[in-house]
Amino acid sequence: MTEQTSKTIGIDDAVRLVTAMVNNGELDQAMSLSEQLCTAAPDHPDVLYVSAGLSWRVDKSDQAIAMQKRLVALEPGTATHHERLLYFLRETGDISGALAAAEAGVRECPSSPTLINALGMLQLNTGNLQGSRQTFENAILAFPKSPTAHQNLSLVLLAEGLAEDAVNAFSKGLTPLKPVDFETKYQDHQHIGEIYNGLAQGYDANELQRAWGPQTAQVMRAALGPGKHGDVLDLCCGTGSVGAAISEQTDHITGVDVSSGMLDKARARDIYDKLICADICQALRSIDRSFSVVTCSSALYHWADLTTFFDAVASVLLPNGYLIFSVDPASDEMDIGQSAPSEYAHSRSYIRRVTASAGFREISITIDAHRSYPGFWCV
């Protein structure tokens, strides 16, 4: 900013101008104006805020972090400043820096649930289970109605080997659904397909998501043993993580998914003998083949009531066939709980009741890592 410009438009207007340039993608101009602003007003919080964001955007992460640290020092009581610093540090892989920043953030802003939960997760991820547990227990005391701390505590308990306690902790963050709600909680599957089309490209880059196929394979081997298991139907197959993990144990494998983008990725693996793009309940009604194994990994959290699903699967299974699936966990105090908008968890008593009425016999229900939290892996 030239002296004349600063006089002409002032700091606030110049900050707004940088923001507008960034929003228009005019990053070089924005950077040049931001540098002038930083020279003219190096300790102005708005200047630091917009310049740190811009530096991050143009991959000058060291500069962004330095500015964000300065902003935190200037306004230590602003939780969002700490949160952004944490984000920058985590993204650049500076975990010890992030941990220190989270501790400082919680000290300065003890009423920020985001900072407390971030601290607990960093403690968990750096192996400090005791510290993490204490942090989440404190968060629950401070924000008893927030589901996040309960759900995060479930991760610590699972890591400590306390599987049942982990389920109970996760369940405390759920909102139980009354039976009358079940029908109204059905998903718009077309909409889900579009969401996953948007996620498909980067889906397999996520380590957690890549793990679900091998986990399904492990559950299958534990229950069914090694060797071939005939014709398999992989429902909600996504990018084919399950197919990739179990294909050597199948004679023929069909995948079904409502997202064409996810199916393109599955097709590229060249594992599935057949892929069907459809809502699973529609696909199950039109499939003219019977299967010895049906799998459905990490997808049933999209449904509240699973009665229709189990009935439909039973109709395509051969006698003595197996259904292997996973769900987010609820304690037996409820049938179905809502964990997030349009996401549902199911209790074992509910699963047992509805599968039995669809003609299934339980072989195993184990508690293990599921999506982001613990879950029930069922055969």
Ligand SMILES: C[S@@+](CC[C@H](N)C(=O)[O-])C[C@H]1O[C@@H](n2cnc3c(N)ncnc32)[C@H](O)[C@@H]1O
């Ligand atoms: C979280 S991904 C899991 C993918 C895969 N089973 C795995 O374990 O990696 C959930 C998948 O369910 C699919 N899905 C959700 N609702 C569906 C529906 N009604 N019919 C068919 N597929 C559905 C989504 O498109 C997505 O690919």
